[in-house]
Amino acid sequence: MIDMRPLKSLISLEQAHEILFNNLKICEETERIPLLELSNRVSAEEIKAEFNVPPFRRAAMDGYAVKASSTFQATDSNPIYLECIEEIHAGDVPTKSIDETQCMEIATGAMLPDSADCVVPVEYTNREKNKIEILKGFAPHSNVSQEGVDIHRGEIVIPQEVVFTPARIGVLAALNRKDALVYRKVKVAVIPTGREIAPLGSELKPGQVYDINTYTLTTLIAQHGGEPVVYDLVEDSFEALESVILDAVTKTDIVVIGGGSSVGERDINVDIIEKHGTVLFHGIQIRPGKPTLCGKIQDIMILNLPGYPTSCLTNGYINLLPVLRKMSHLPPVTKRKIQVKLAKKIVSRLGRHQIFTVMVNDEYAFPAYKESGAITSMALADGYIEIPDNCDLIDKNEIVEVTLF
Amino acid sequence: MIDMRPLKSLISLEQAHEILFNNLKICEETERIPLLELSNRVSAEEIKAEFNVPPFRRAAMDGYAVKASSTFQATDSNPIYLECIEEIHAGDVPTKSIDETQCMEIATGAMLPDSADCVVPVEYTNREKNKIEILKGFAPHSNVSQEGVDIHRGEIVIPQEVVFTPARIGVLAALNRKDALVYRKVKVAVIPTGREIAPLGSELKPGQVYDINTYTLTTLIAQHGGEPVVYDLVEDSFEALESVILDAVTKTDIVVIGGGSSVGERDINVDIIEKHGTVLFHGIQIRPGKPTLCGKIQDIMILNLPGYPTSCLTNGYINLLPVLRKMSHLPPVTKRKIQVKLAKKIVSRLGRHQIFTVMVNDEYAFPAYKESGAITSMALADGYIEIPDNCDLIDKNEIVEVTLF
Structure with a gap:
């Protein structure tokens, strides 16, 4: 006889989420990851700058490095003239010093000579050999990036718990960091089960359908920063499932079973969880996905999703993802x-x-x-x-x- | 003398996008990729179902398989009684046949016997040994999934040009497919340049800053489905850049140079593009990012982004991404x-x-x-x-x- 124990009492989706969030275990283990693999990982440390960026005053525009005071009187109709005594490319170190009558040609990003405090952009100049015509007055510090304007030494540039974006990875590069400490990925066991399920590549027997849930769940988990650990299809006997589940709770952070949660499937998983741990809920007032079962064995959450493919994947989105992202320190999905x-x-x-x-x-x-x-x-x-x-x-x-x- | 040729004429961002989109080359090469790696890849073929899913009629609920007509008179106050002659688990094949006085216990997903046309859900029944009390009448086909209701043979289940999601990967699994034909990733050369740039791990010389753009561009490209091909930092001489750019146009689909597009940096890249191909534009009315340069050599687009990190990455988002995604058959980013x-x-x-x-x-x-x-x-x-x-x-x-x- 099929043991069709009815679901005892359905809880609301809100109650289910409360139970899930109160019982999940946030992963606190960390690992060091190189810059180019940091995208979408979460910082597990506060990173402080060890030096100023830029580490020197530099030109923010192409133009001429001057003492600002020497340009104050300059206008379109009444230009002033300075002698250009050096040219400074980005990466160069200025070798000379200017006075009020002199200037240096300077490229964006190049180091400003100590004797200058301003850059006159090339658009406001005319040049004839080394005689530079200045058409506008500029205040001190104009078009100059001060040392440390981007990042100053000691500043926290990456707080803990932020997700690495290309720009944040760029900040690490600016500081000559080759890696960062992040939370390791949450390992999610994916256990397919059901006598009606055939593995891909096999011949379908009458009454069977191919395994869909392993593929939908695994790709969903990977998309959201988890590390799926896929088990082979398990025969739905108590002994076989018990052995696989007990293995999974020692090797992963959360166990997802696709199938076998329905009342018609002999409630084997309920019995296994009750034998080794605690059932947290069985049955949510949600459709599709009513028979979702949740429990805990040795502090590891077991989420048993319904086997029917849309029920399974819907519950993957609605129930598994918020849990997985929270365990991974990732913010909730932006819907x-x-x-x-x-x-x-x-x-x-x-x-x-x-x-x-x-x-x-x-x-x-x-x-x-x-x-x-x-x-x-x-x-x-x-x-x-x-x-x-x-x-x-x-x-x-x-x-x-x-x-x- | 620094060759500060001013940018000739700035074009609007809209004009720049028009030129970019008219000149990009969409990647039409394909490759076969296994199911678990298909996430976010784009289908390069129309996929048709070769068989029905489910391939048999099955119970959509736990309950009793009956001939619907035998239940028509049943009500709460006036139940009818059927004899249960078999139990069918998911994966089982029914062995018997029912008449109007009989039923079979059936689990969700299990094959319906040919002799039945309806499932009475367990909630509407009571059981005493093999005598099943039916409390409600059901119409034919109630709680039955017909053969092919999910997918019928010959149906197009995956059109060309769609992005693979977990659900679409699930459809392939349902059809016993182990892989799919997708467009290969667009190869993007990332060429860092600039005399002021120091590679990570080196000692900064005076006037130098660390290489940021390689890291921001590479991670951005990878996040959006591209395959970055990173070159070592190139000395900004005509010969060195020419040799690297000519190498990149033979090995990649689009070439991105971070730095060296500004007027103060001697316009080497303009000269190289003009020597071997065509300059499409130089200078956009956008800030940051004005000096962005675009050209083509041997049908390969060269995008020279400004070297200043925020200018470079902003242009990565604003100009490179739309191009990369279009080349990759990916839809525009949803902002x-x-x-x-x-x-x-x-x-x-x-x-x-x-x-x-x-x-x-x-x-x-x-x-x-x-x-x-x-x-x-x-x-x-x-x-x-x-x-x-x-x-x-x-x-x-x-x-x-x-x-x-």
């Missing part, structure tokens, strides 16, 4: 939302928070949802609308908010 | 924009489209911009505002639109 009209009436079920996938076209949302087993419900969708548990119908042409994938 | 108040007056320059980095805090945008050389201008920023060329001032408390990084 992009748009408001469009509904192209077709949707009937929902009172008491069930429904996630309904839609395609968006010409300001209208069209249903993409087929059934919770249909992976194309998500592959074809641009996003989803959420129908709260106190709503049983959304009419055609009503404005809905679509969360884009 | 997230928010509207906030400006915390402090900003003065701009008429005739110059200004990109001004800001930090966002408590509904206010605070200037993050220091100078075009300051990499911290971008590292600390949450996004940027654009000040059009016909605007010279935005006042405190004005509403501005921030494009978030």
Whole structure:
């Protein structure tokens, strides 16, 4: 007899999230990673500057290094003339010193001579051999980057807990750092199960479908900074699943089982979690994904997602991702939302928070949802609308908010 | 003498984009990539289903497989009774056949027996040994997933030119595909140059700063699906740059030079491009980033970004990314924009489209911009505002639109 124990009591999605967040374990282990691999990793240390950037005063424009005071009287109609005594390319060190009658040609980024305090941009000059005509007066420090204007020694340039962007990686390069300390990736065990599931490449037996969840979950986890640890398809016997789950809790930070959480599948995973740990919840008022099961064994969270592919992946987005990102020190996903009209009436079920996938076209949302087993419900969708548990119908042409994938 | 040829004529950002898009070469070469590496790659073929998914009729709920007609009269107060003659787990093949007085216990996902056309969910039943009480009538096909409801044979499941998401990768798994044909990554040469630039790990000589642009550009390119090909720092002589650029145009799809585009840097790159190809533009009415230079050698685009780090990276975002993504068949970046108040007056320059980095805090945008050389201008920023060329001032408390990084 199939043990169809009904789900005891469904909890709301908000309650499920509260339990998930109260029970997850944030990964505090760190590793050192070279600059070019730092994108999207999270800083595990506060980084201070050990020297000024730039480490010298430099020209911020192409032009002429001068003493500002020598230009004060200059105008278009009444230019002043200075003698150019040196040219300074970027990377050069000035060798001479200027007085009030002199200047040096200088390139953007080049070191300003100590004797100058200003750069007259080339647009405000004319040149005849070494005689430079200055057409405008400039205040001291004009067009000069002071030493340390970008970064001053001792400044915190990278706080802890920030995500590395190209610009932040550039800051490390400016400071001659070759690597940074980041939190290591969260290891996520992905355990596929279900007697109806066939591994890719095998011949389908009657009654079987190919393994979808391993591929959707693994790529989703990797996209969001996790390190998937994929197990082979497990036969759904107590002994086989128990052995794999107990192995996974010693090797990974969170265990995700795709399938086997439904009441018709003999609740093996509930029994395994109860034997070795604690069941935190079983059943969420959400569709698709009602039978989601969560527990803990030895401080490691077990998230058992429903086996039906859309239920599984929807729960991957709705429940696994927030947990994974929090464990990884990553900020919550920024959801992009748009408001469009509904192209077709949707009937929902009172008491069930429904996630309904839609395609968006010409300001209208069209249903993409087929059934919770249909992976194309998500592959074809641009996003989803959420129908709260106190709503049983959304009419055609009503404005809905679509969360884009 | 530093050859300070002024930029001939600046073009608008819109004109620059038009030239860039008219001259880029979309990569049409393809490669076969395994499922688990397909995330964010672009499909180069239309994929059709070779079989139905699911390949058989299956139960969409846990319950009892019946002939619907045998339940028509059932109500809460007037239940009917059926004999359960078999149990079908997911993955099982039914062995018996039911008549109007019989049913089979069935699990979600399990194959429906040919003799049944409906599943009565377990919630609407009671059981005593093999006698099943049915409390509600159901129409034919209720709670049954028909063969092919998810994917029907011959259907196009993945069109050409779509980006692979976890759900689309799941569709390939459902169809027993182990890989897919995608466009290969666009190879982007990154050539650092400038006499003032020191490679990371070296001792800074007076007048030098560390190489930032290689790191910001390389990580930006990789984040957006490109394959960076990083060259060693090139001495800024005509011969050295010519040799590296000519090498890069034979090995990569687009060449990005960080530095050496400014008028003070002797226009070597302009001369090299003119000798071997065509200059498309030199100078954009944008700040930072005015001296950006674009040309073509042997059909390969050369994009010479200004050497100052913020100018370089800003142009990476504004000019390189749209080109790279288009070459890669990737859709334009979805920009997230928010509207906030400006915390402090900003003065701009008429005739110059200004990109001004800001930090966002408590509904206010605070200037993050220091100078075009300051990499911290971008590292600390949450996004940027654009000040059009016909605007010279935005006042405190004005509403501005921030494009978030």
